[in-house]
Amino acid sequence: MGRNVSSQPLRVAIVGAGRIGRRRAEVMAASRSARVVLVADTDRARAAALAAACGGRVTESWEAAATAEAVDVVVVTTSHDGLARATRAALEAGKDVFCEKPLARNLAEAAPLVALAERRGRVLAVGFNHRCHPGLARLRALATEGAIGQLLWARCRYGHGGRAGYEREWRADPVRAGGGELLDQGIHALDLFGWLFGEFAEVAAFLQTAFWPVAVEDNAFVLLRTAAGQVASLHASWTQWRNLFSFELCGSQGYLCVEGLGGNYGPERLRVGKRAENFGAPDEQVIEFPGEDRSWELEWCAFVSAVRGQGTPVASGRDALAALRLVEAAYRAAAVGSVIRPERDPAAAPVAAEAVG
Ligand SMILES: NC(=O)c1ccc[n+]([C@@H]2O[C@H](COP(=O)([O-])OP(=O)(O)OC[C@H]3O[C@@H](n4cnc5c(N)ncnc54)[C@H](O)[C@@H]3O)[C@@H](O)[C@H]2O)c1
Structure with a gap:
């Protein structure tokens, strides 16, 4: 039988134990809603320092952390080149994901992640904490x-x-x-x-x-x-x-x-x-x-609620694409050197062109 994520602290893997990984881990450690169980960083010493401060087991393998069975959600806080890879692996493994902005280095990397999350029915939140x-x-x-x-x-x-x-x-x-x-x-x-x-x-x-x-x-x-x-x-x-x-x-x-x-x-x-x-x-x-x-903290609470089926994250994968x-x-x-019309969101309604001035 599947684990009931609505009643127990979420088991979290953090991929990327730098400045923001630490910040996010501290928020989780202070909350009752989640528990850090795995910390991955290509720099093992960083992962170890974060695990010592906020809990969790250390691994150098982002893939192992993103796909581990005993993990409910994956928080991805690597440099930009690692975001899409870890997010994709986690979504494919059926995890809900909180990924730092900008979600990926570009639209081509980011768009398939949003489609994947929607296909799998997973929450994909992106860290637009402002x-x-x-x-x-x-x-x-x-x-x-x-x-x-x-x-x-x-x-x-x-x-x-x-x-x-x-x-x-x-x-x-x-x-x-x-x-x-x-x-x-x-x-x-x-x-x-x-x-x-x-x-x-x-x-x-x-x-x-x-x-x-x-x-x-x-x-x-x-x-x-x-x-x-x-x-x-x-x-x-x-x-x-x-x-x-x-x-x-x-x-x-x-x-x-x-x-x-x-x-x-x-x-x-x-x-x-x-x-x-x-x-x-x-x-x-x-x-x-x-x-x-x-x-x-507020952003994290909204994410946890979304994972538990209540509400939506503060910013979604679609917001990141926008x-x-x-x-x-x-x-x-x-x-x-000229004005560009940005690509439109294919799901958006037609724009009403009412001039202001
Ligand atoms: N929301 C905000 O206001 C805000 C502020 C700053 C940074 N950020 C974002 O947070 C992310 C991380 O930024 P940071 O300042 O913490 O950078 P950082 O350099 O302090 O940390 C990044 C960490 O990721 C690790 N890493 C890189 N590739 C990895 C991989 N494939 N697997 C595992 N670990 C890997 C690095 O070793 C490093 O420890 C970026 O996406 C950045 O844009 C967001």
Whole structure:
């Protein structure tokens, strides 16, 4: 008889025991909903250190961890070149999977994973944890309930300044990473744009390799426009010498702006502004979100509920495909030097082309 995953802690295998693997393992260790039983990393010492901290047996084989019988769910937190491989093996073995963003290095690697999860009836969640940051969650709730009127545009600036030797890390290697800062941090902003506006009809981009001696972009400037004329702009940067996260959303009646993500991105706060009747200085309310970043915990709880048949994950494999479509459109737009129409989600409804301005 199958194990009843609704009543017992989920048995988790972690593939990739780096910075984010550890972060996710700590969240699980603190929860009653899951128990780490296996930890895999190509670097055995890392796996051993994580297992010592959060429990579980150590293996060097990602395949053994992804397919082990005594595992209910697999959490994939490798560098980008390992994500799709481990996710596919786990799904084929009948596991539910939580995979880190961006799910794969590109759309061609990612799309079959989503199809496989759907065919097998498995949960495939992707780690777009920014959706669970309290300021961004509140921003979306307010926008959705019409607090700032009709949505006009969004602007995100996101970046850090790397660290000594950054050019030798996997993120700087186009084969291992699949892209540069756009695929690294920029994809979070693209996911948030899609979460707020739905599909985009046009994408333009400039990419720079401005400072780091690497073969990927260290700065990405992307402009996106919906069929209704709403515009979103992104500047993602590895030359932001002081960490920055700023996400602005402008509506016909006001604006919402999230600054900071906690930690070394500064305290998270949401500014809510209402356009004054006479167009003078607007009334502004500032909401602070002090304390620890709980986005990882909230995201994990939603995943566990989805595995138990209650609700959906915060971001699904399909959400990852939507973000990857925008990433690929931006890379193409930058390469050809013109505006690109991103590939559409084949399951999406036709776009209503109602112009804003
Ligand atoms: N959600 C977020 O905000 C966020 C933040 C940072 C990183 N990430 C994502 O998390 C993932 C990991 O990033 P990180 O910062 O932890 O990197 P990291 O370099 O700290 O860790 C990656 C680990 O994976 C291991 N690894 C690589 N290939 C493997 C394989 N085939 N099998 C087993 N282990 C393997 C490496 O040895 C390393 O220990 C990436 O997908 C990254 O984009 C997400």
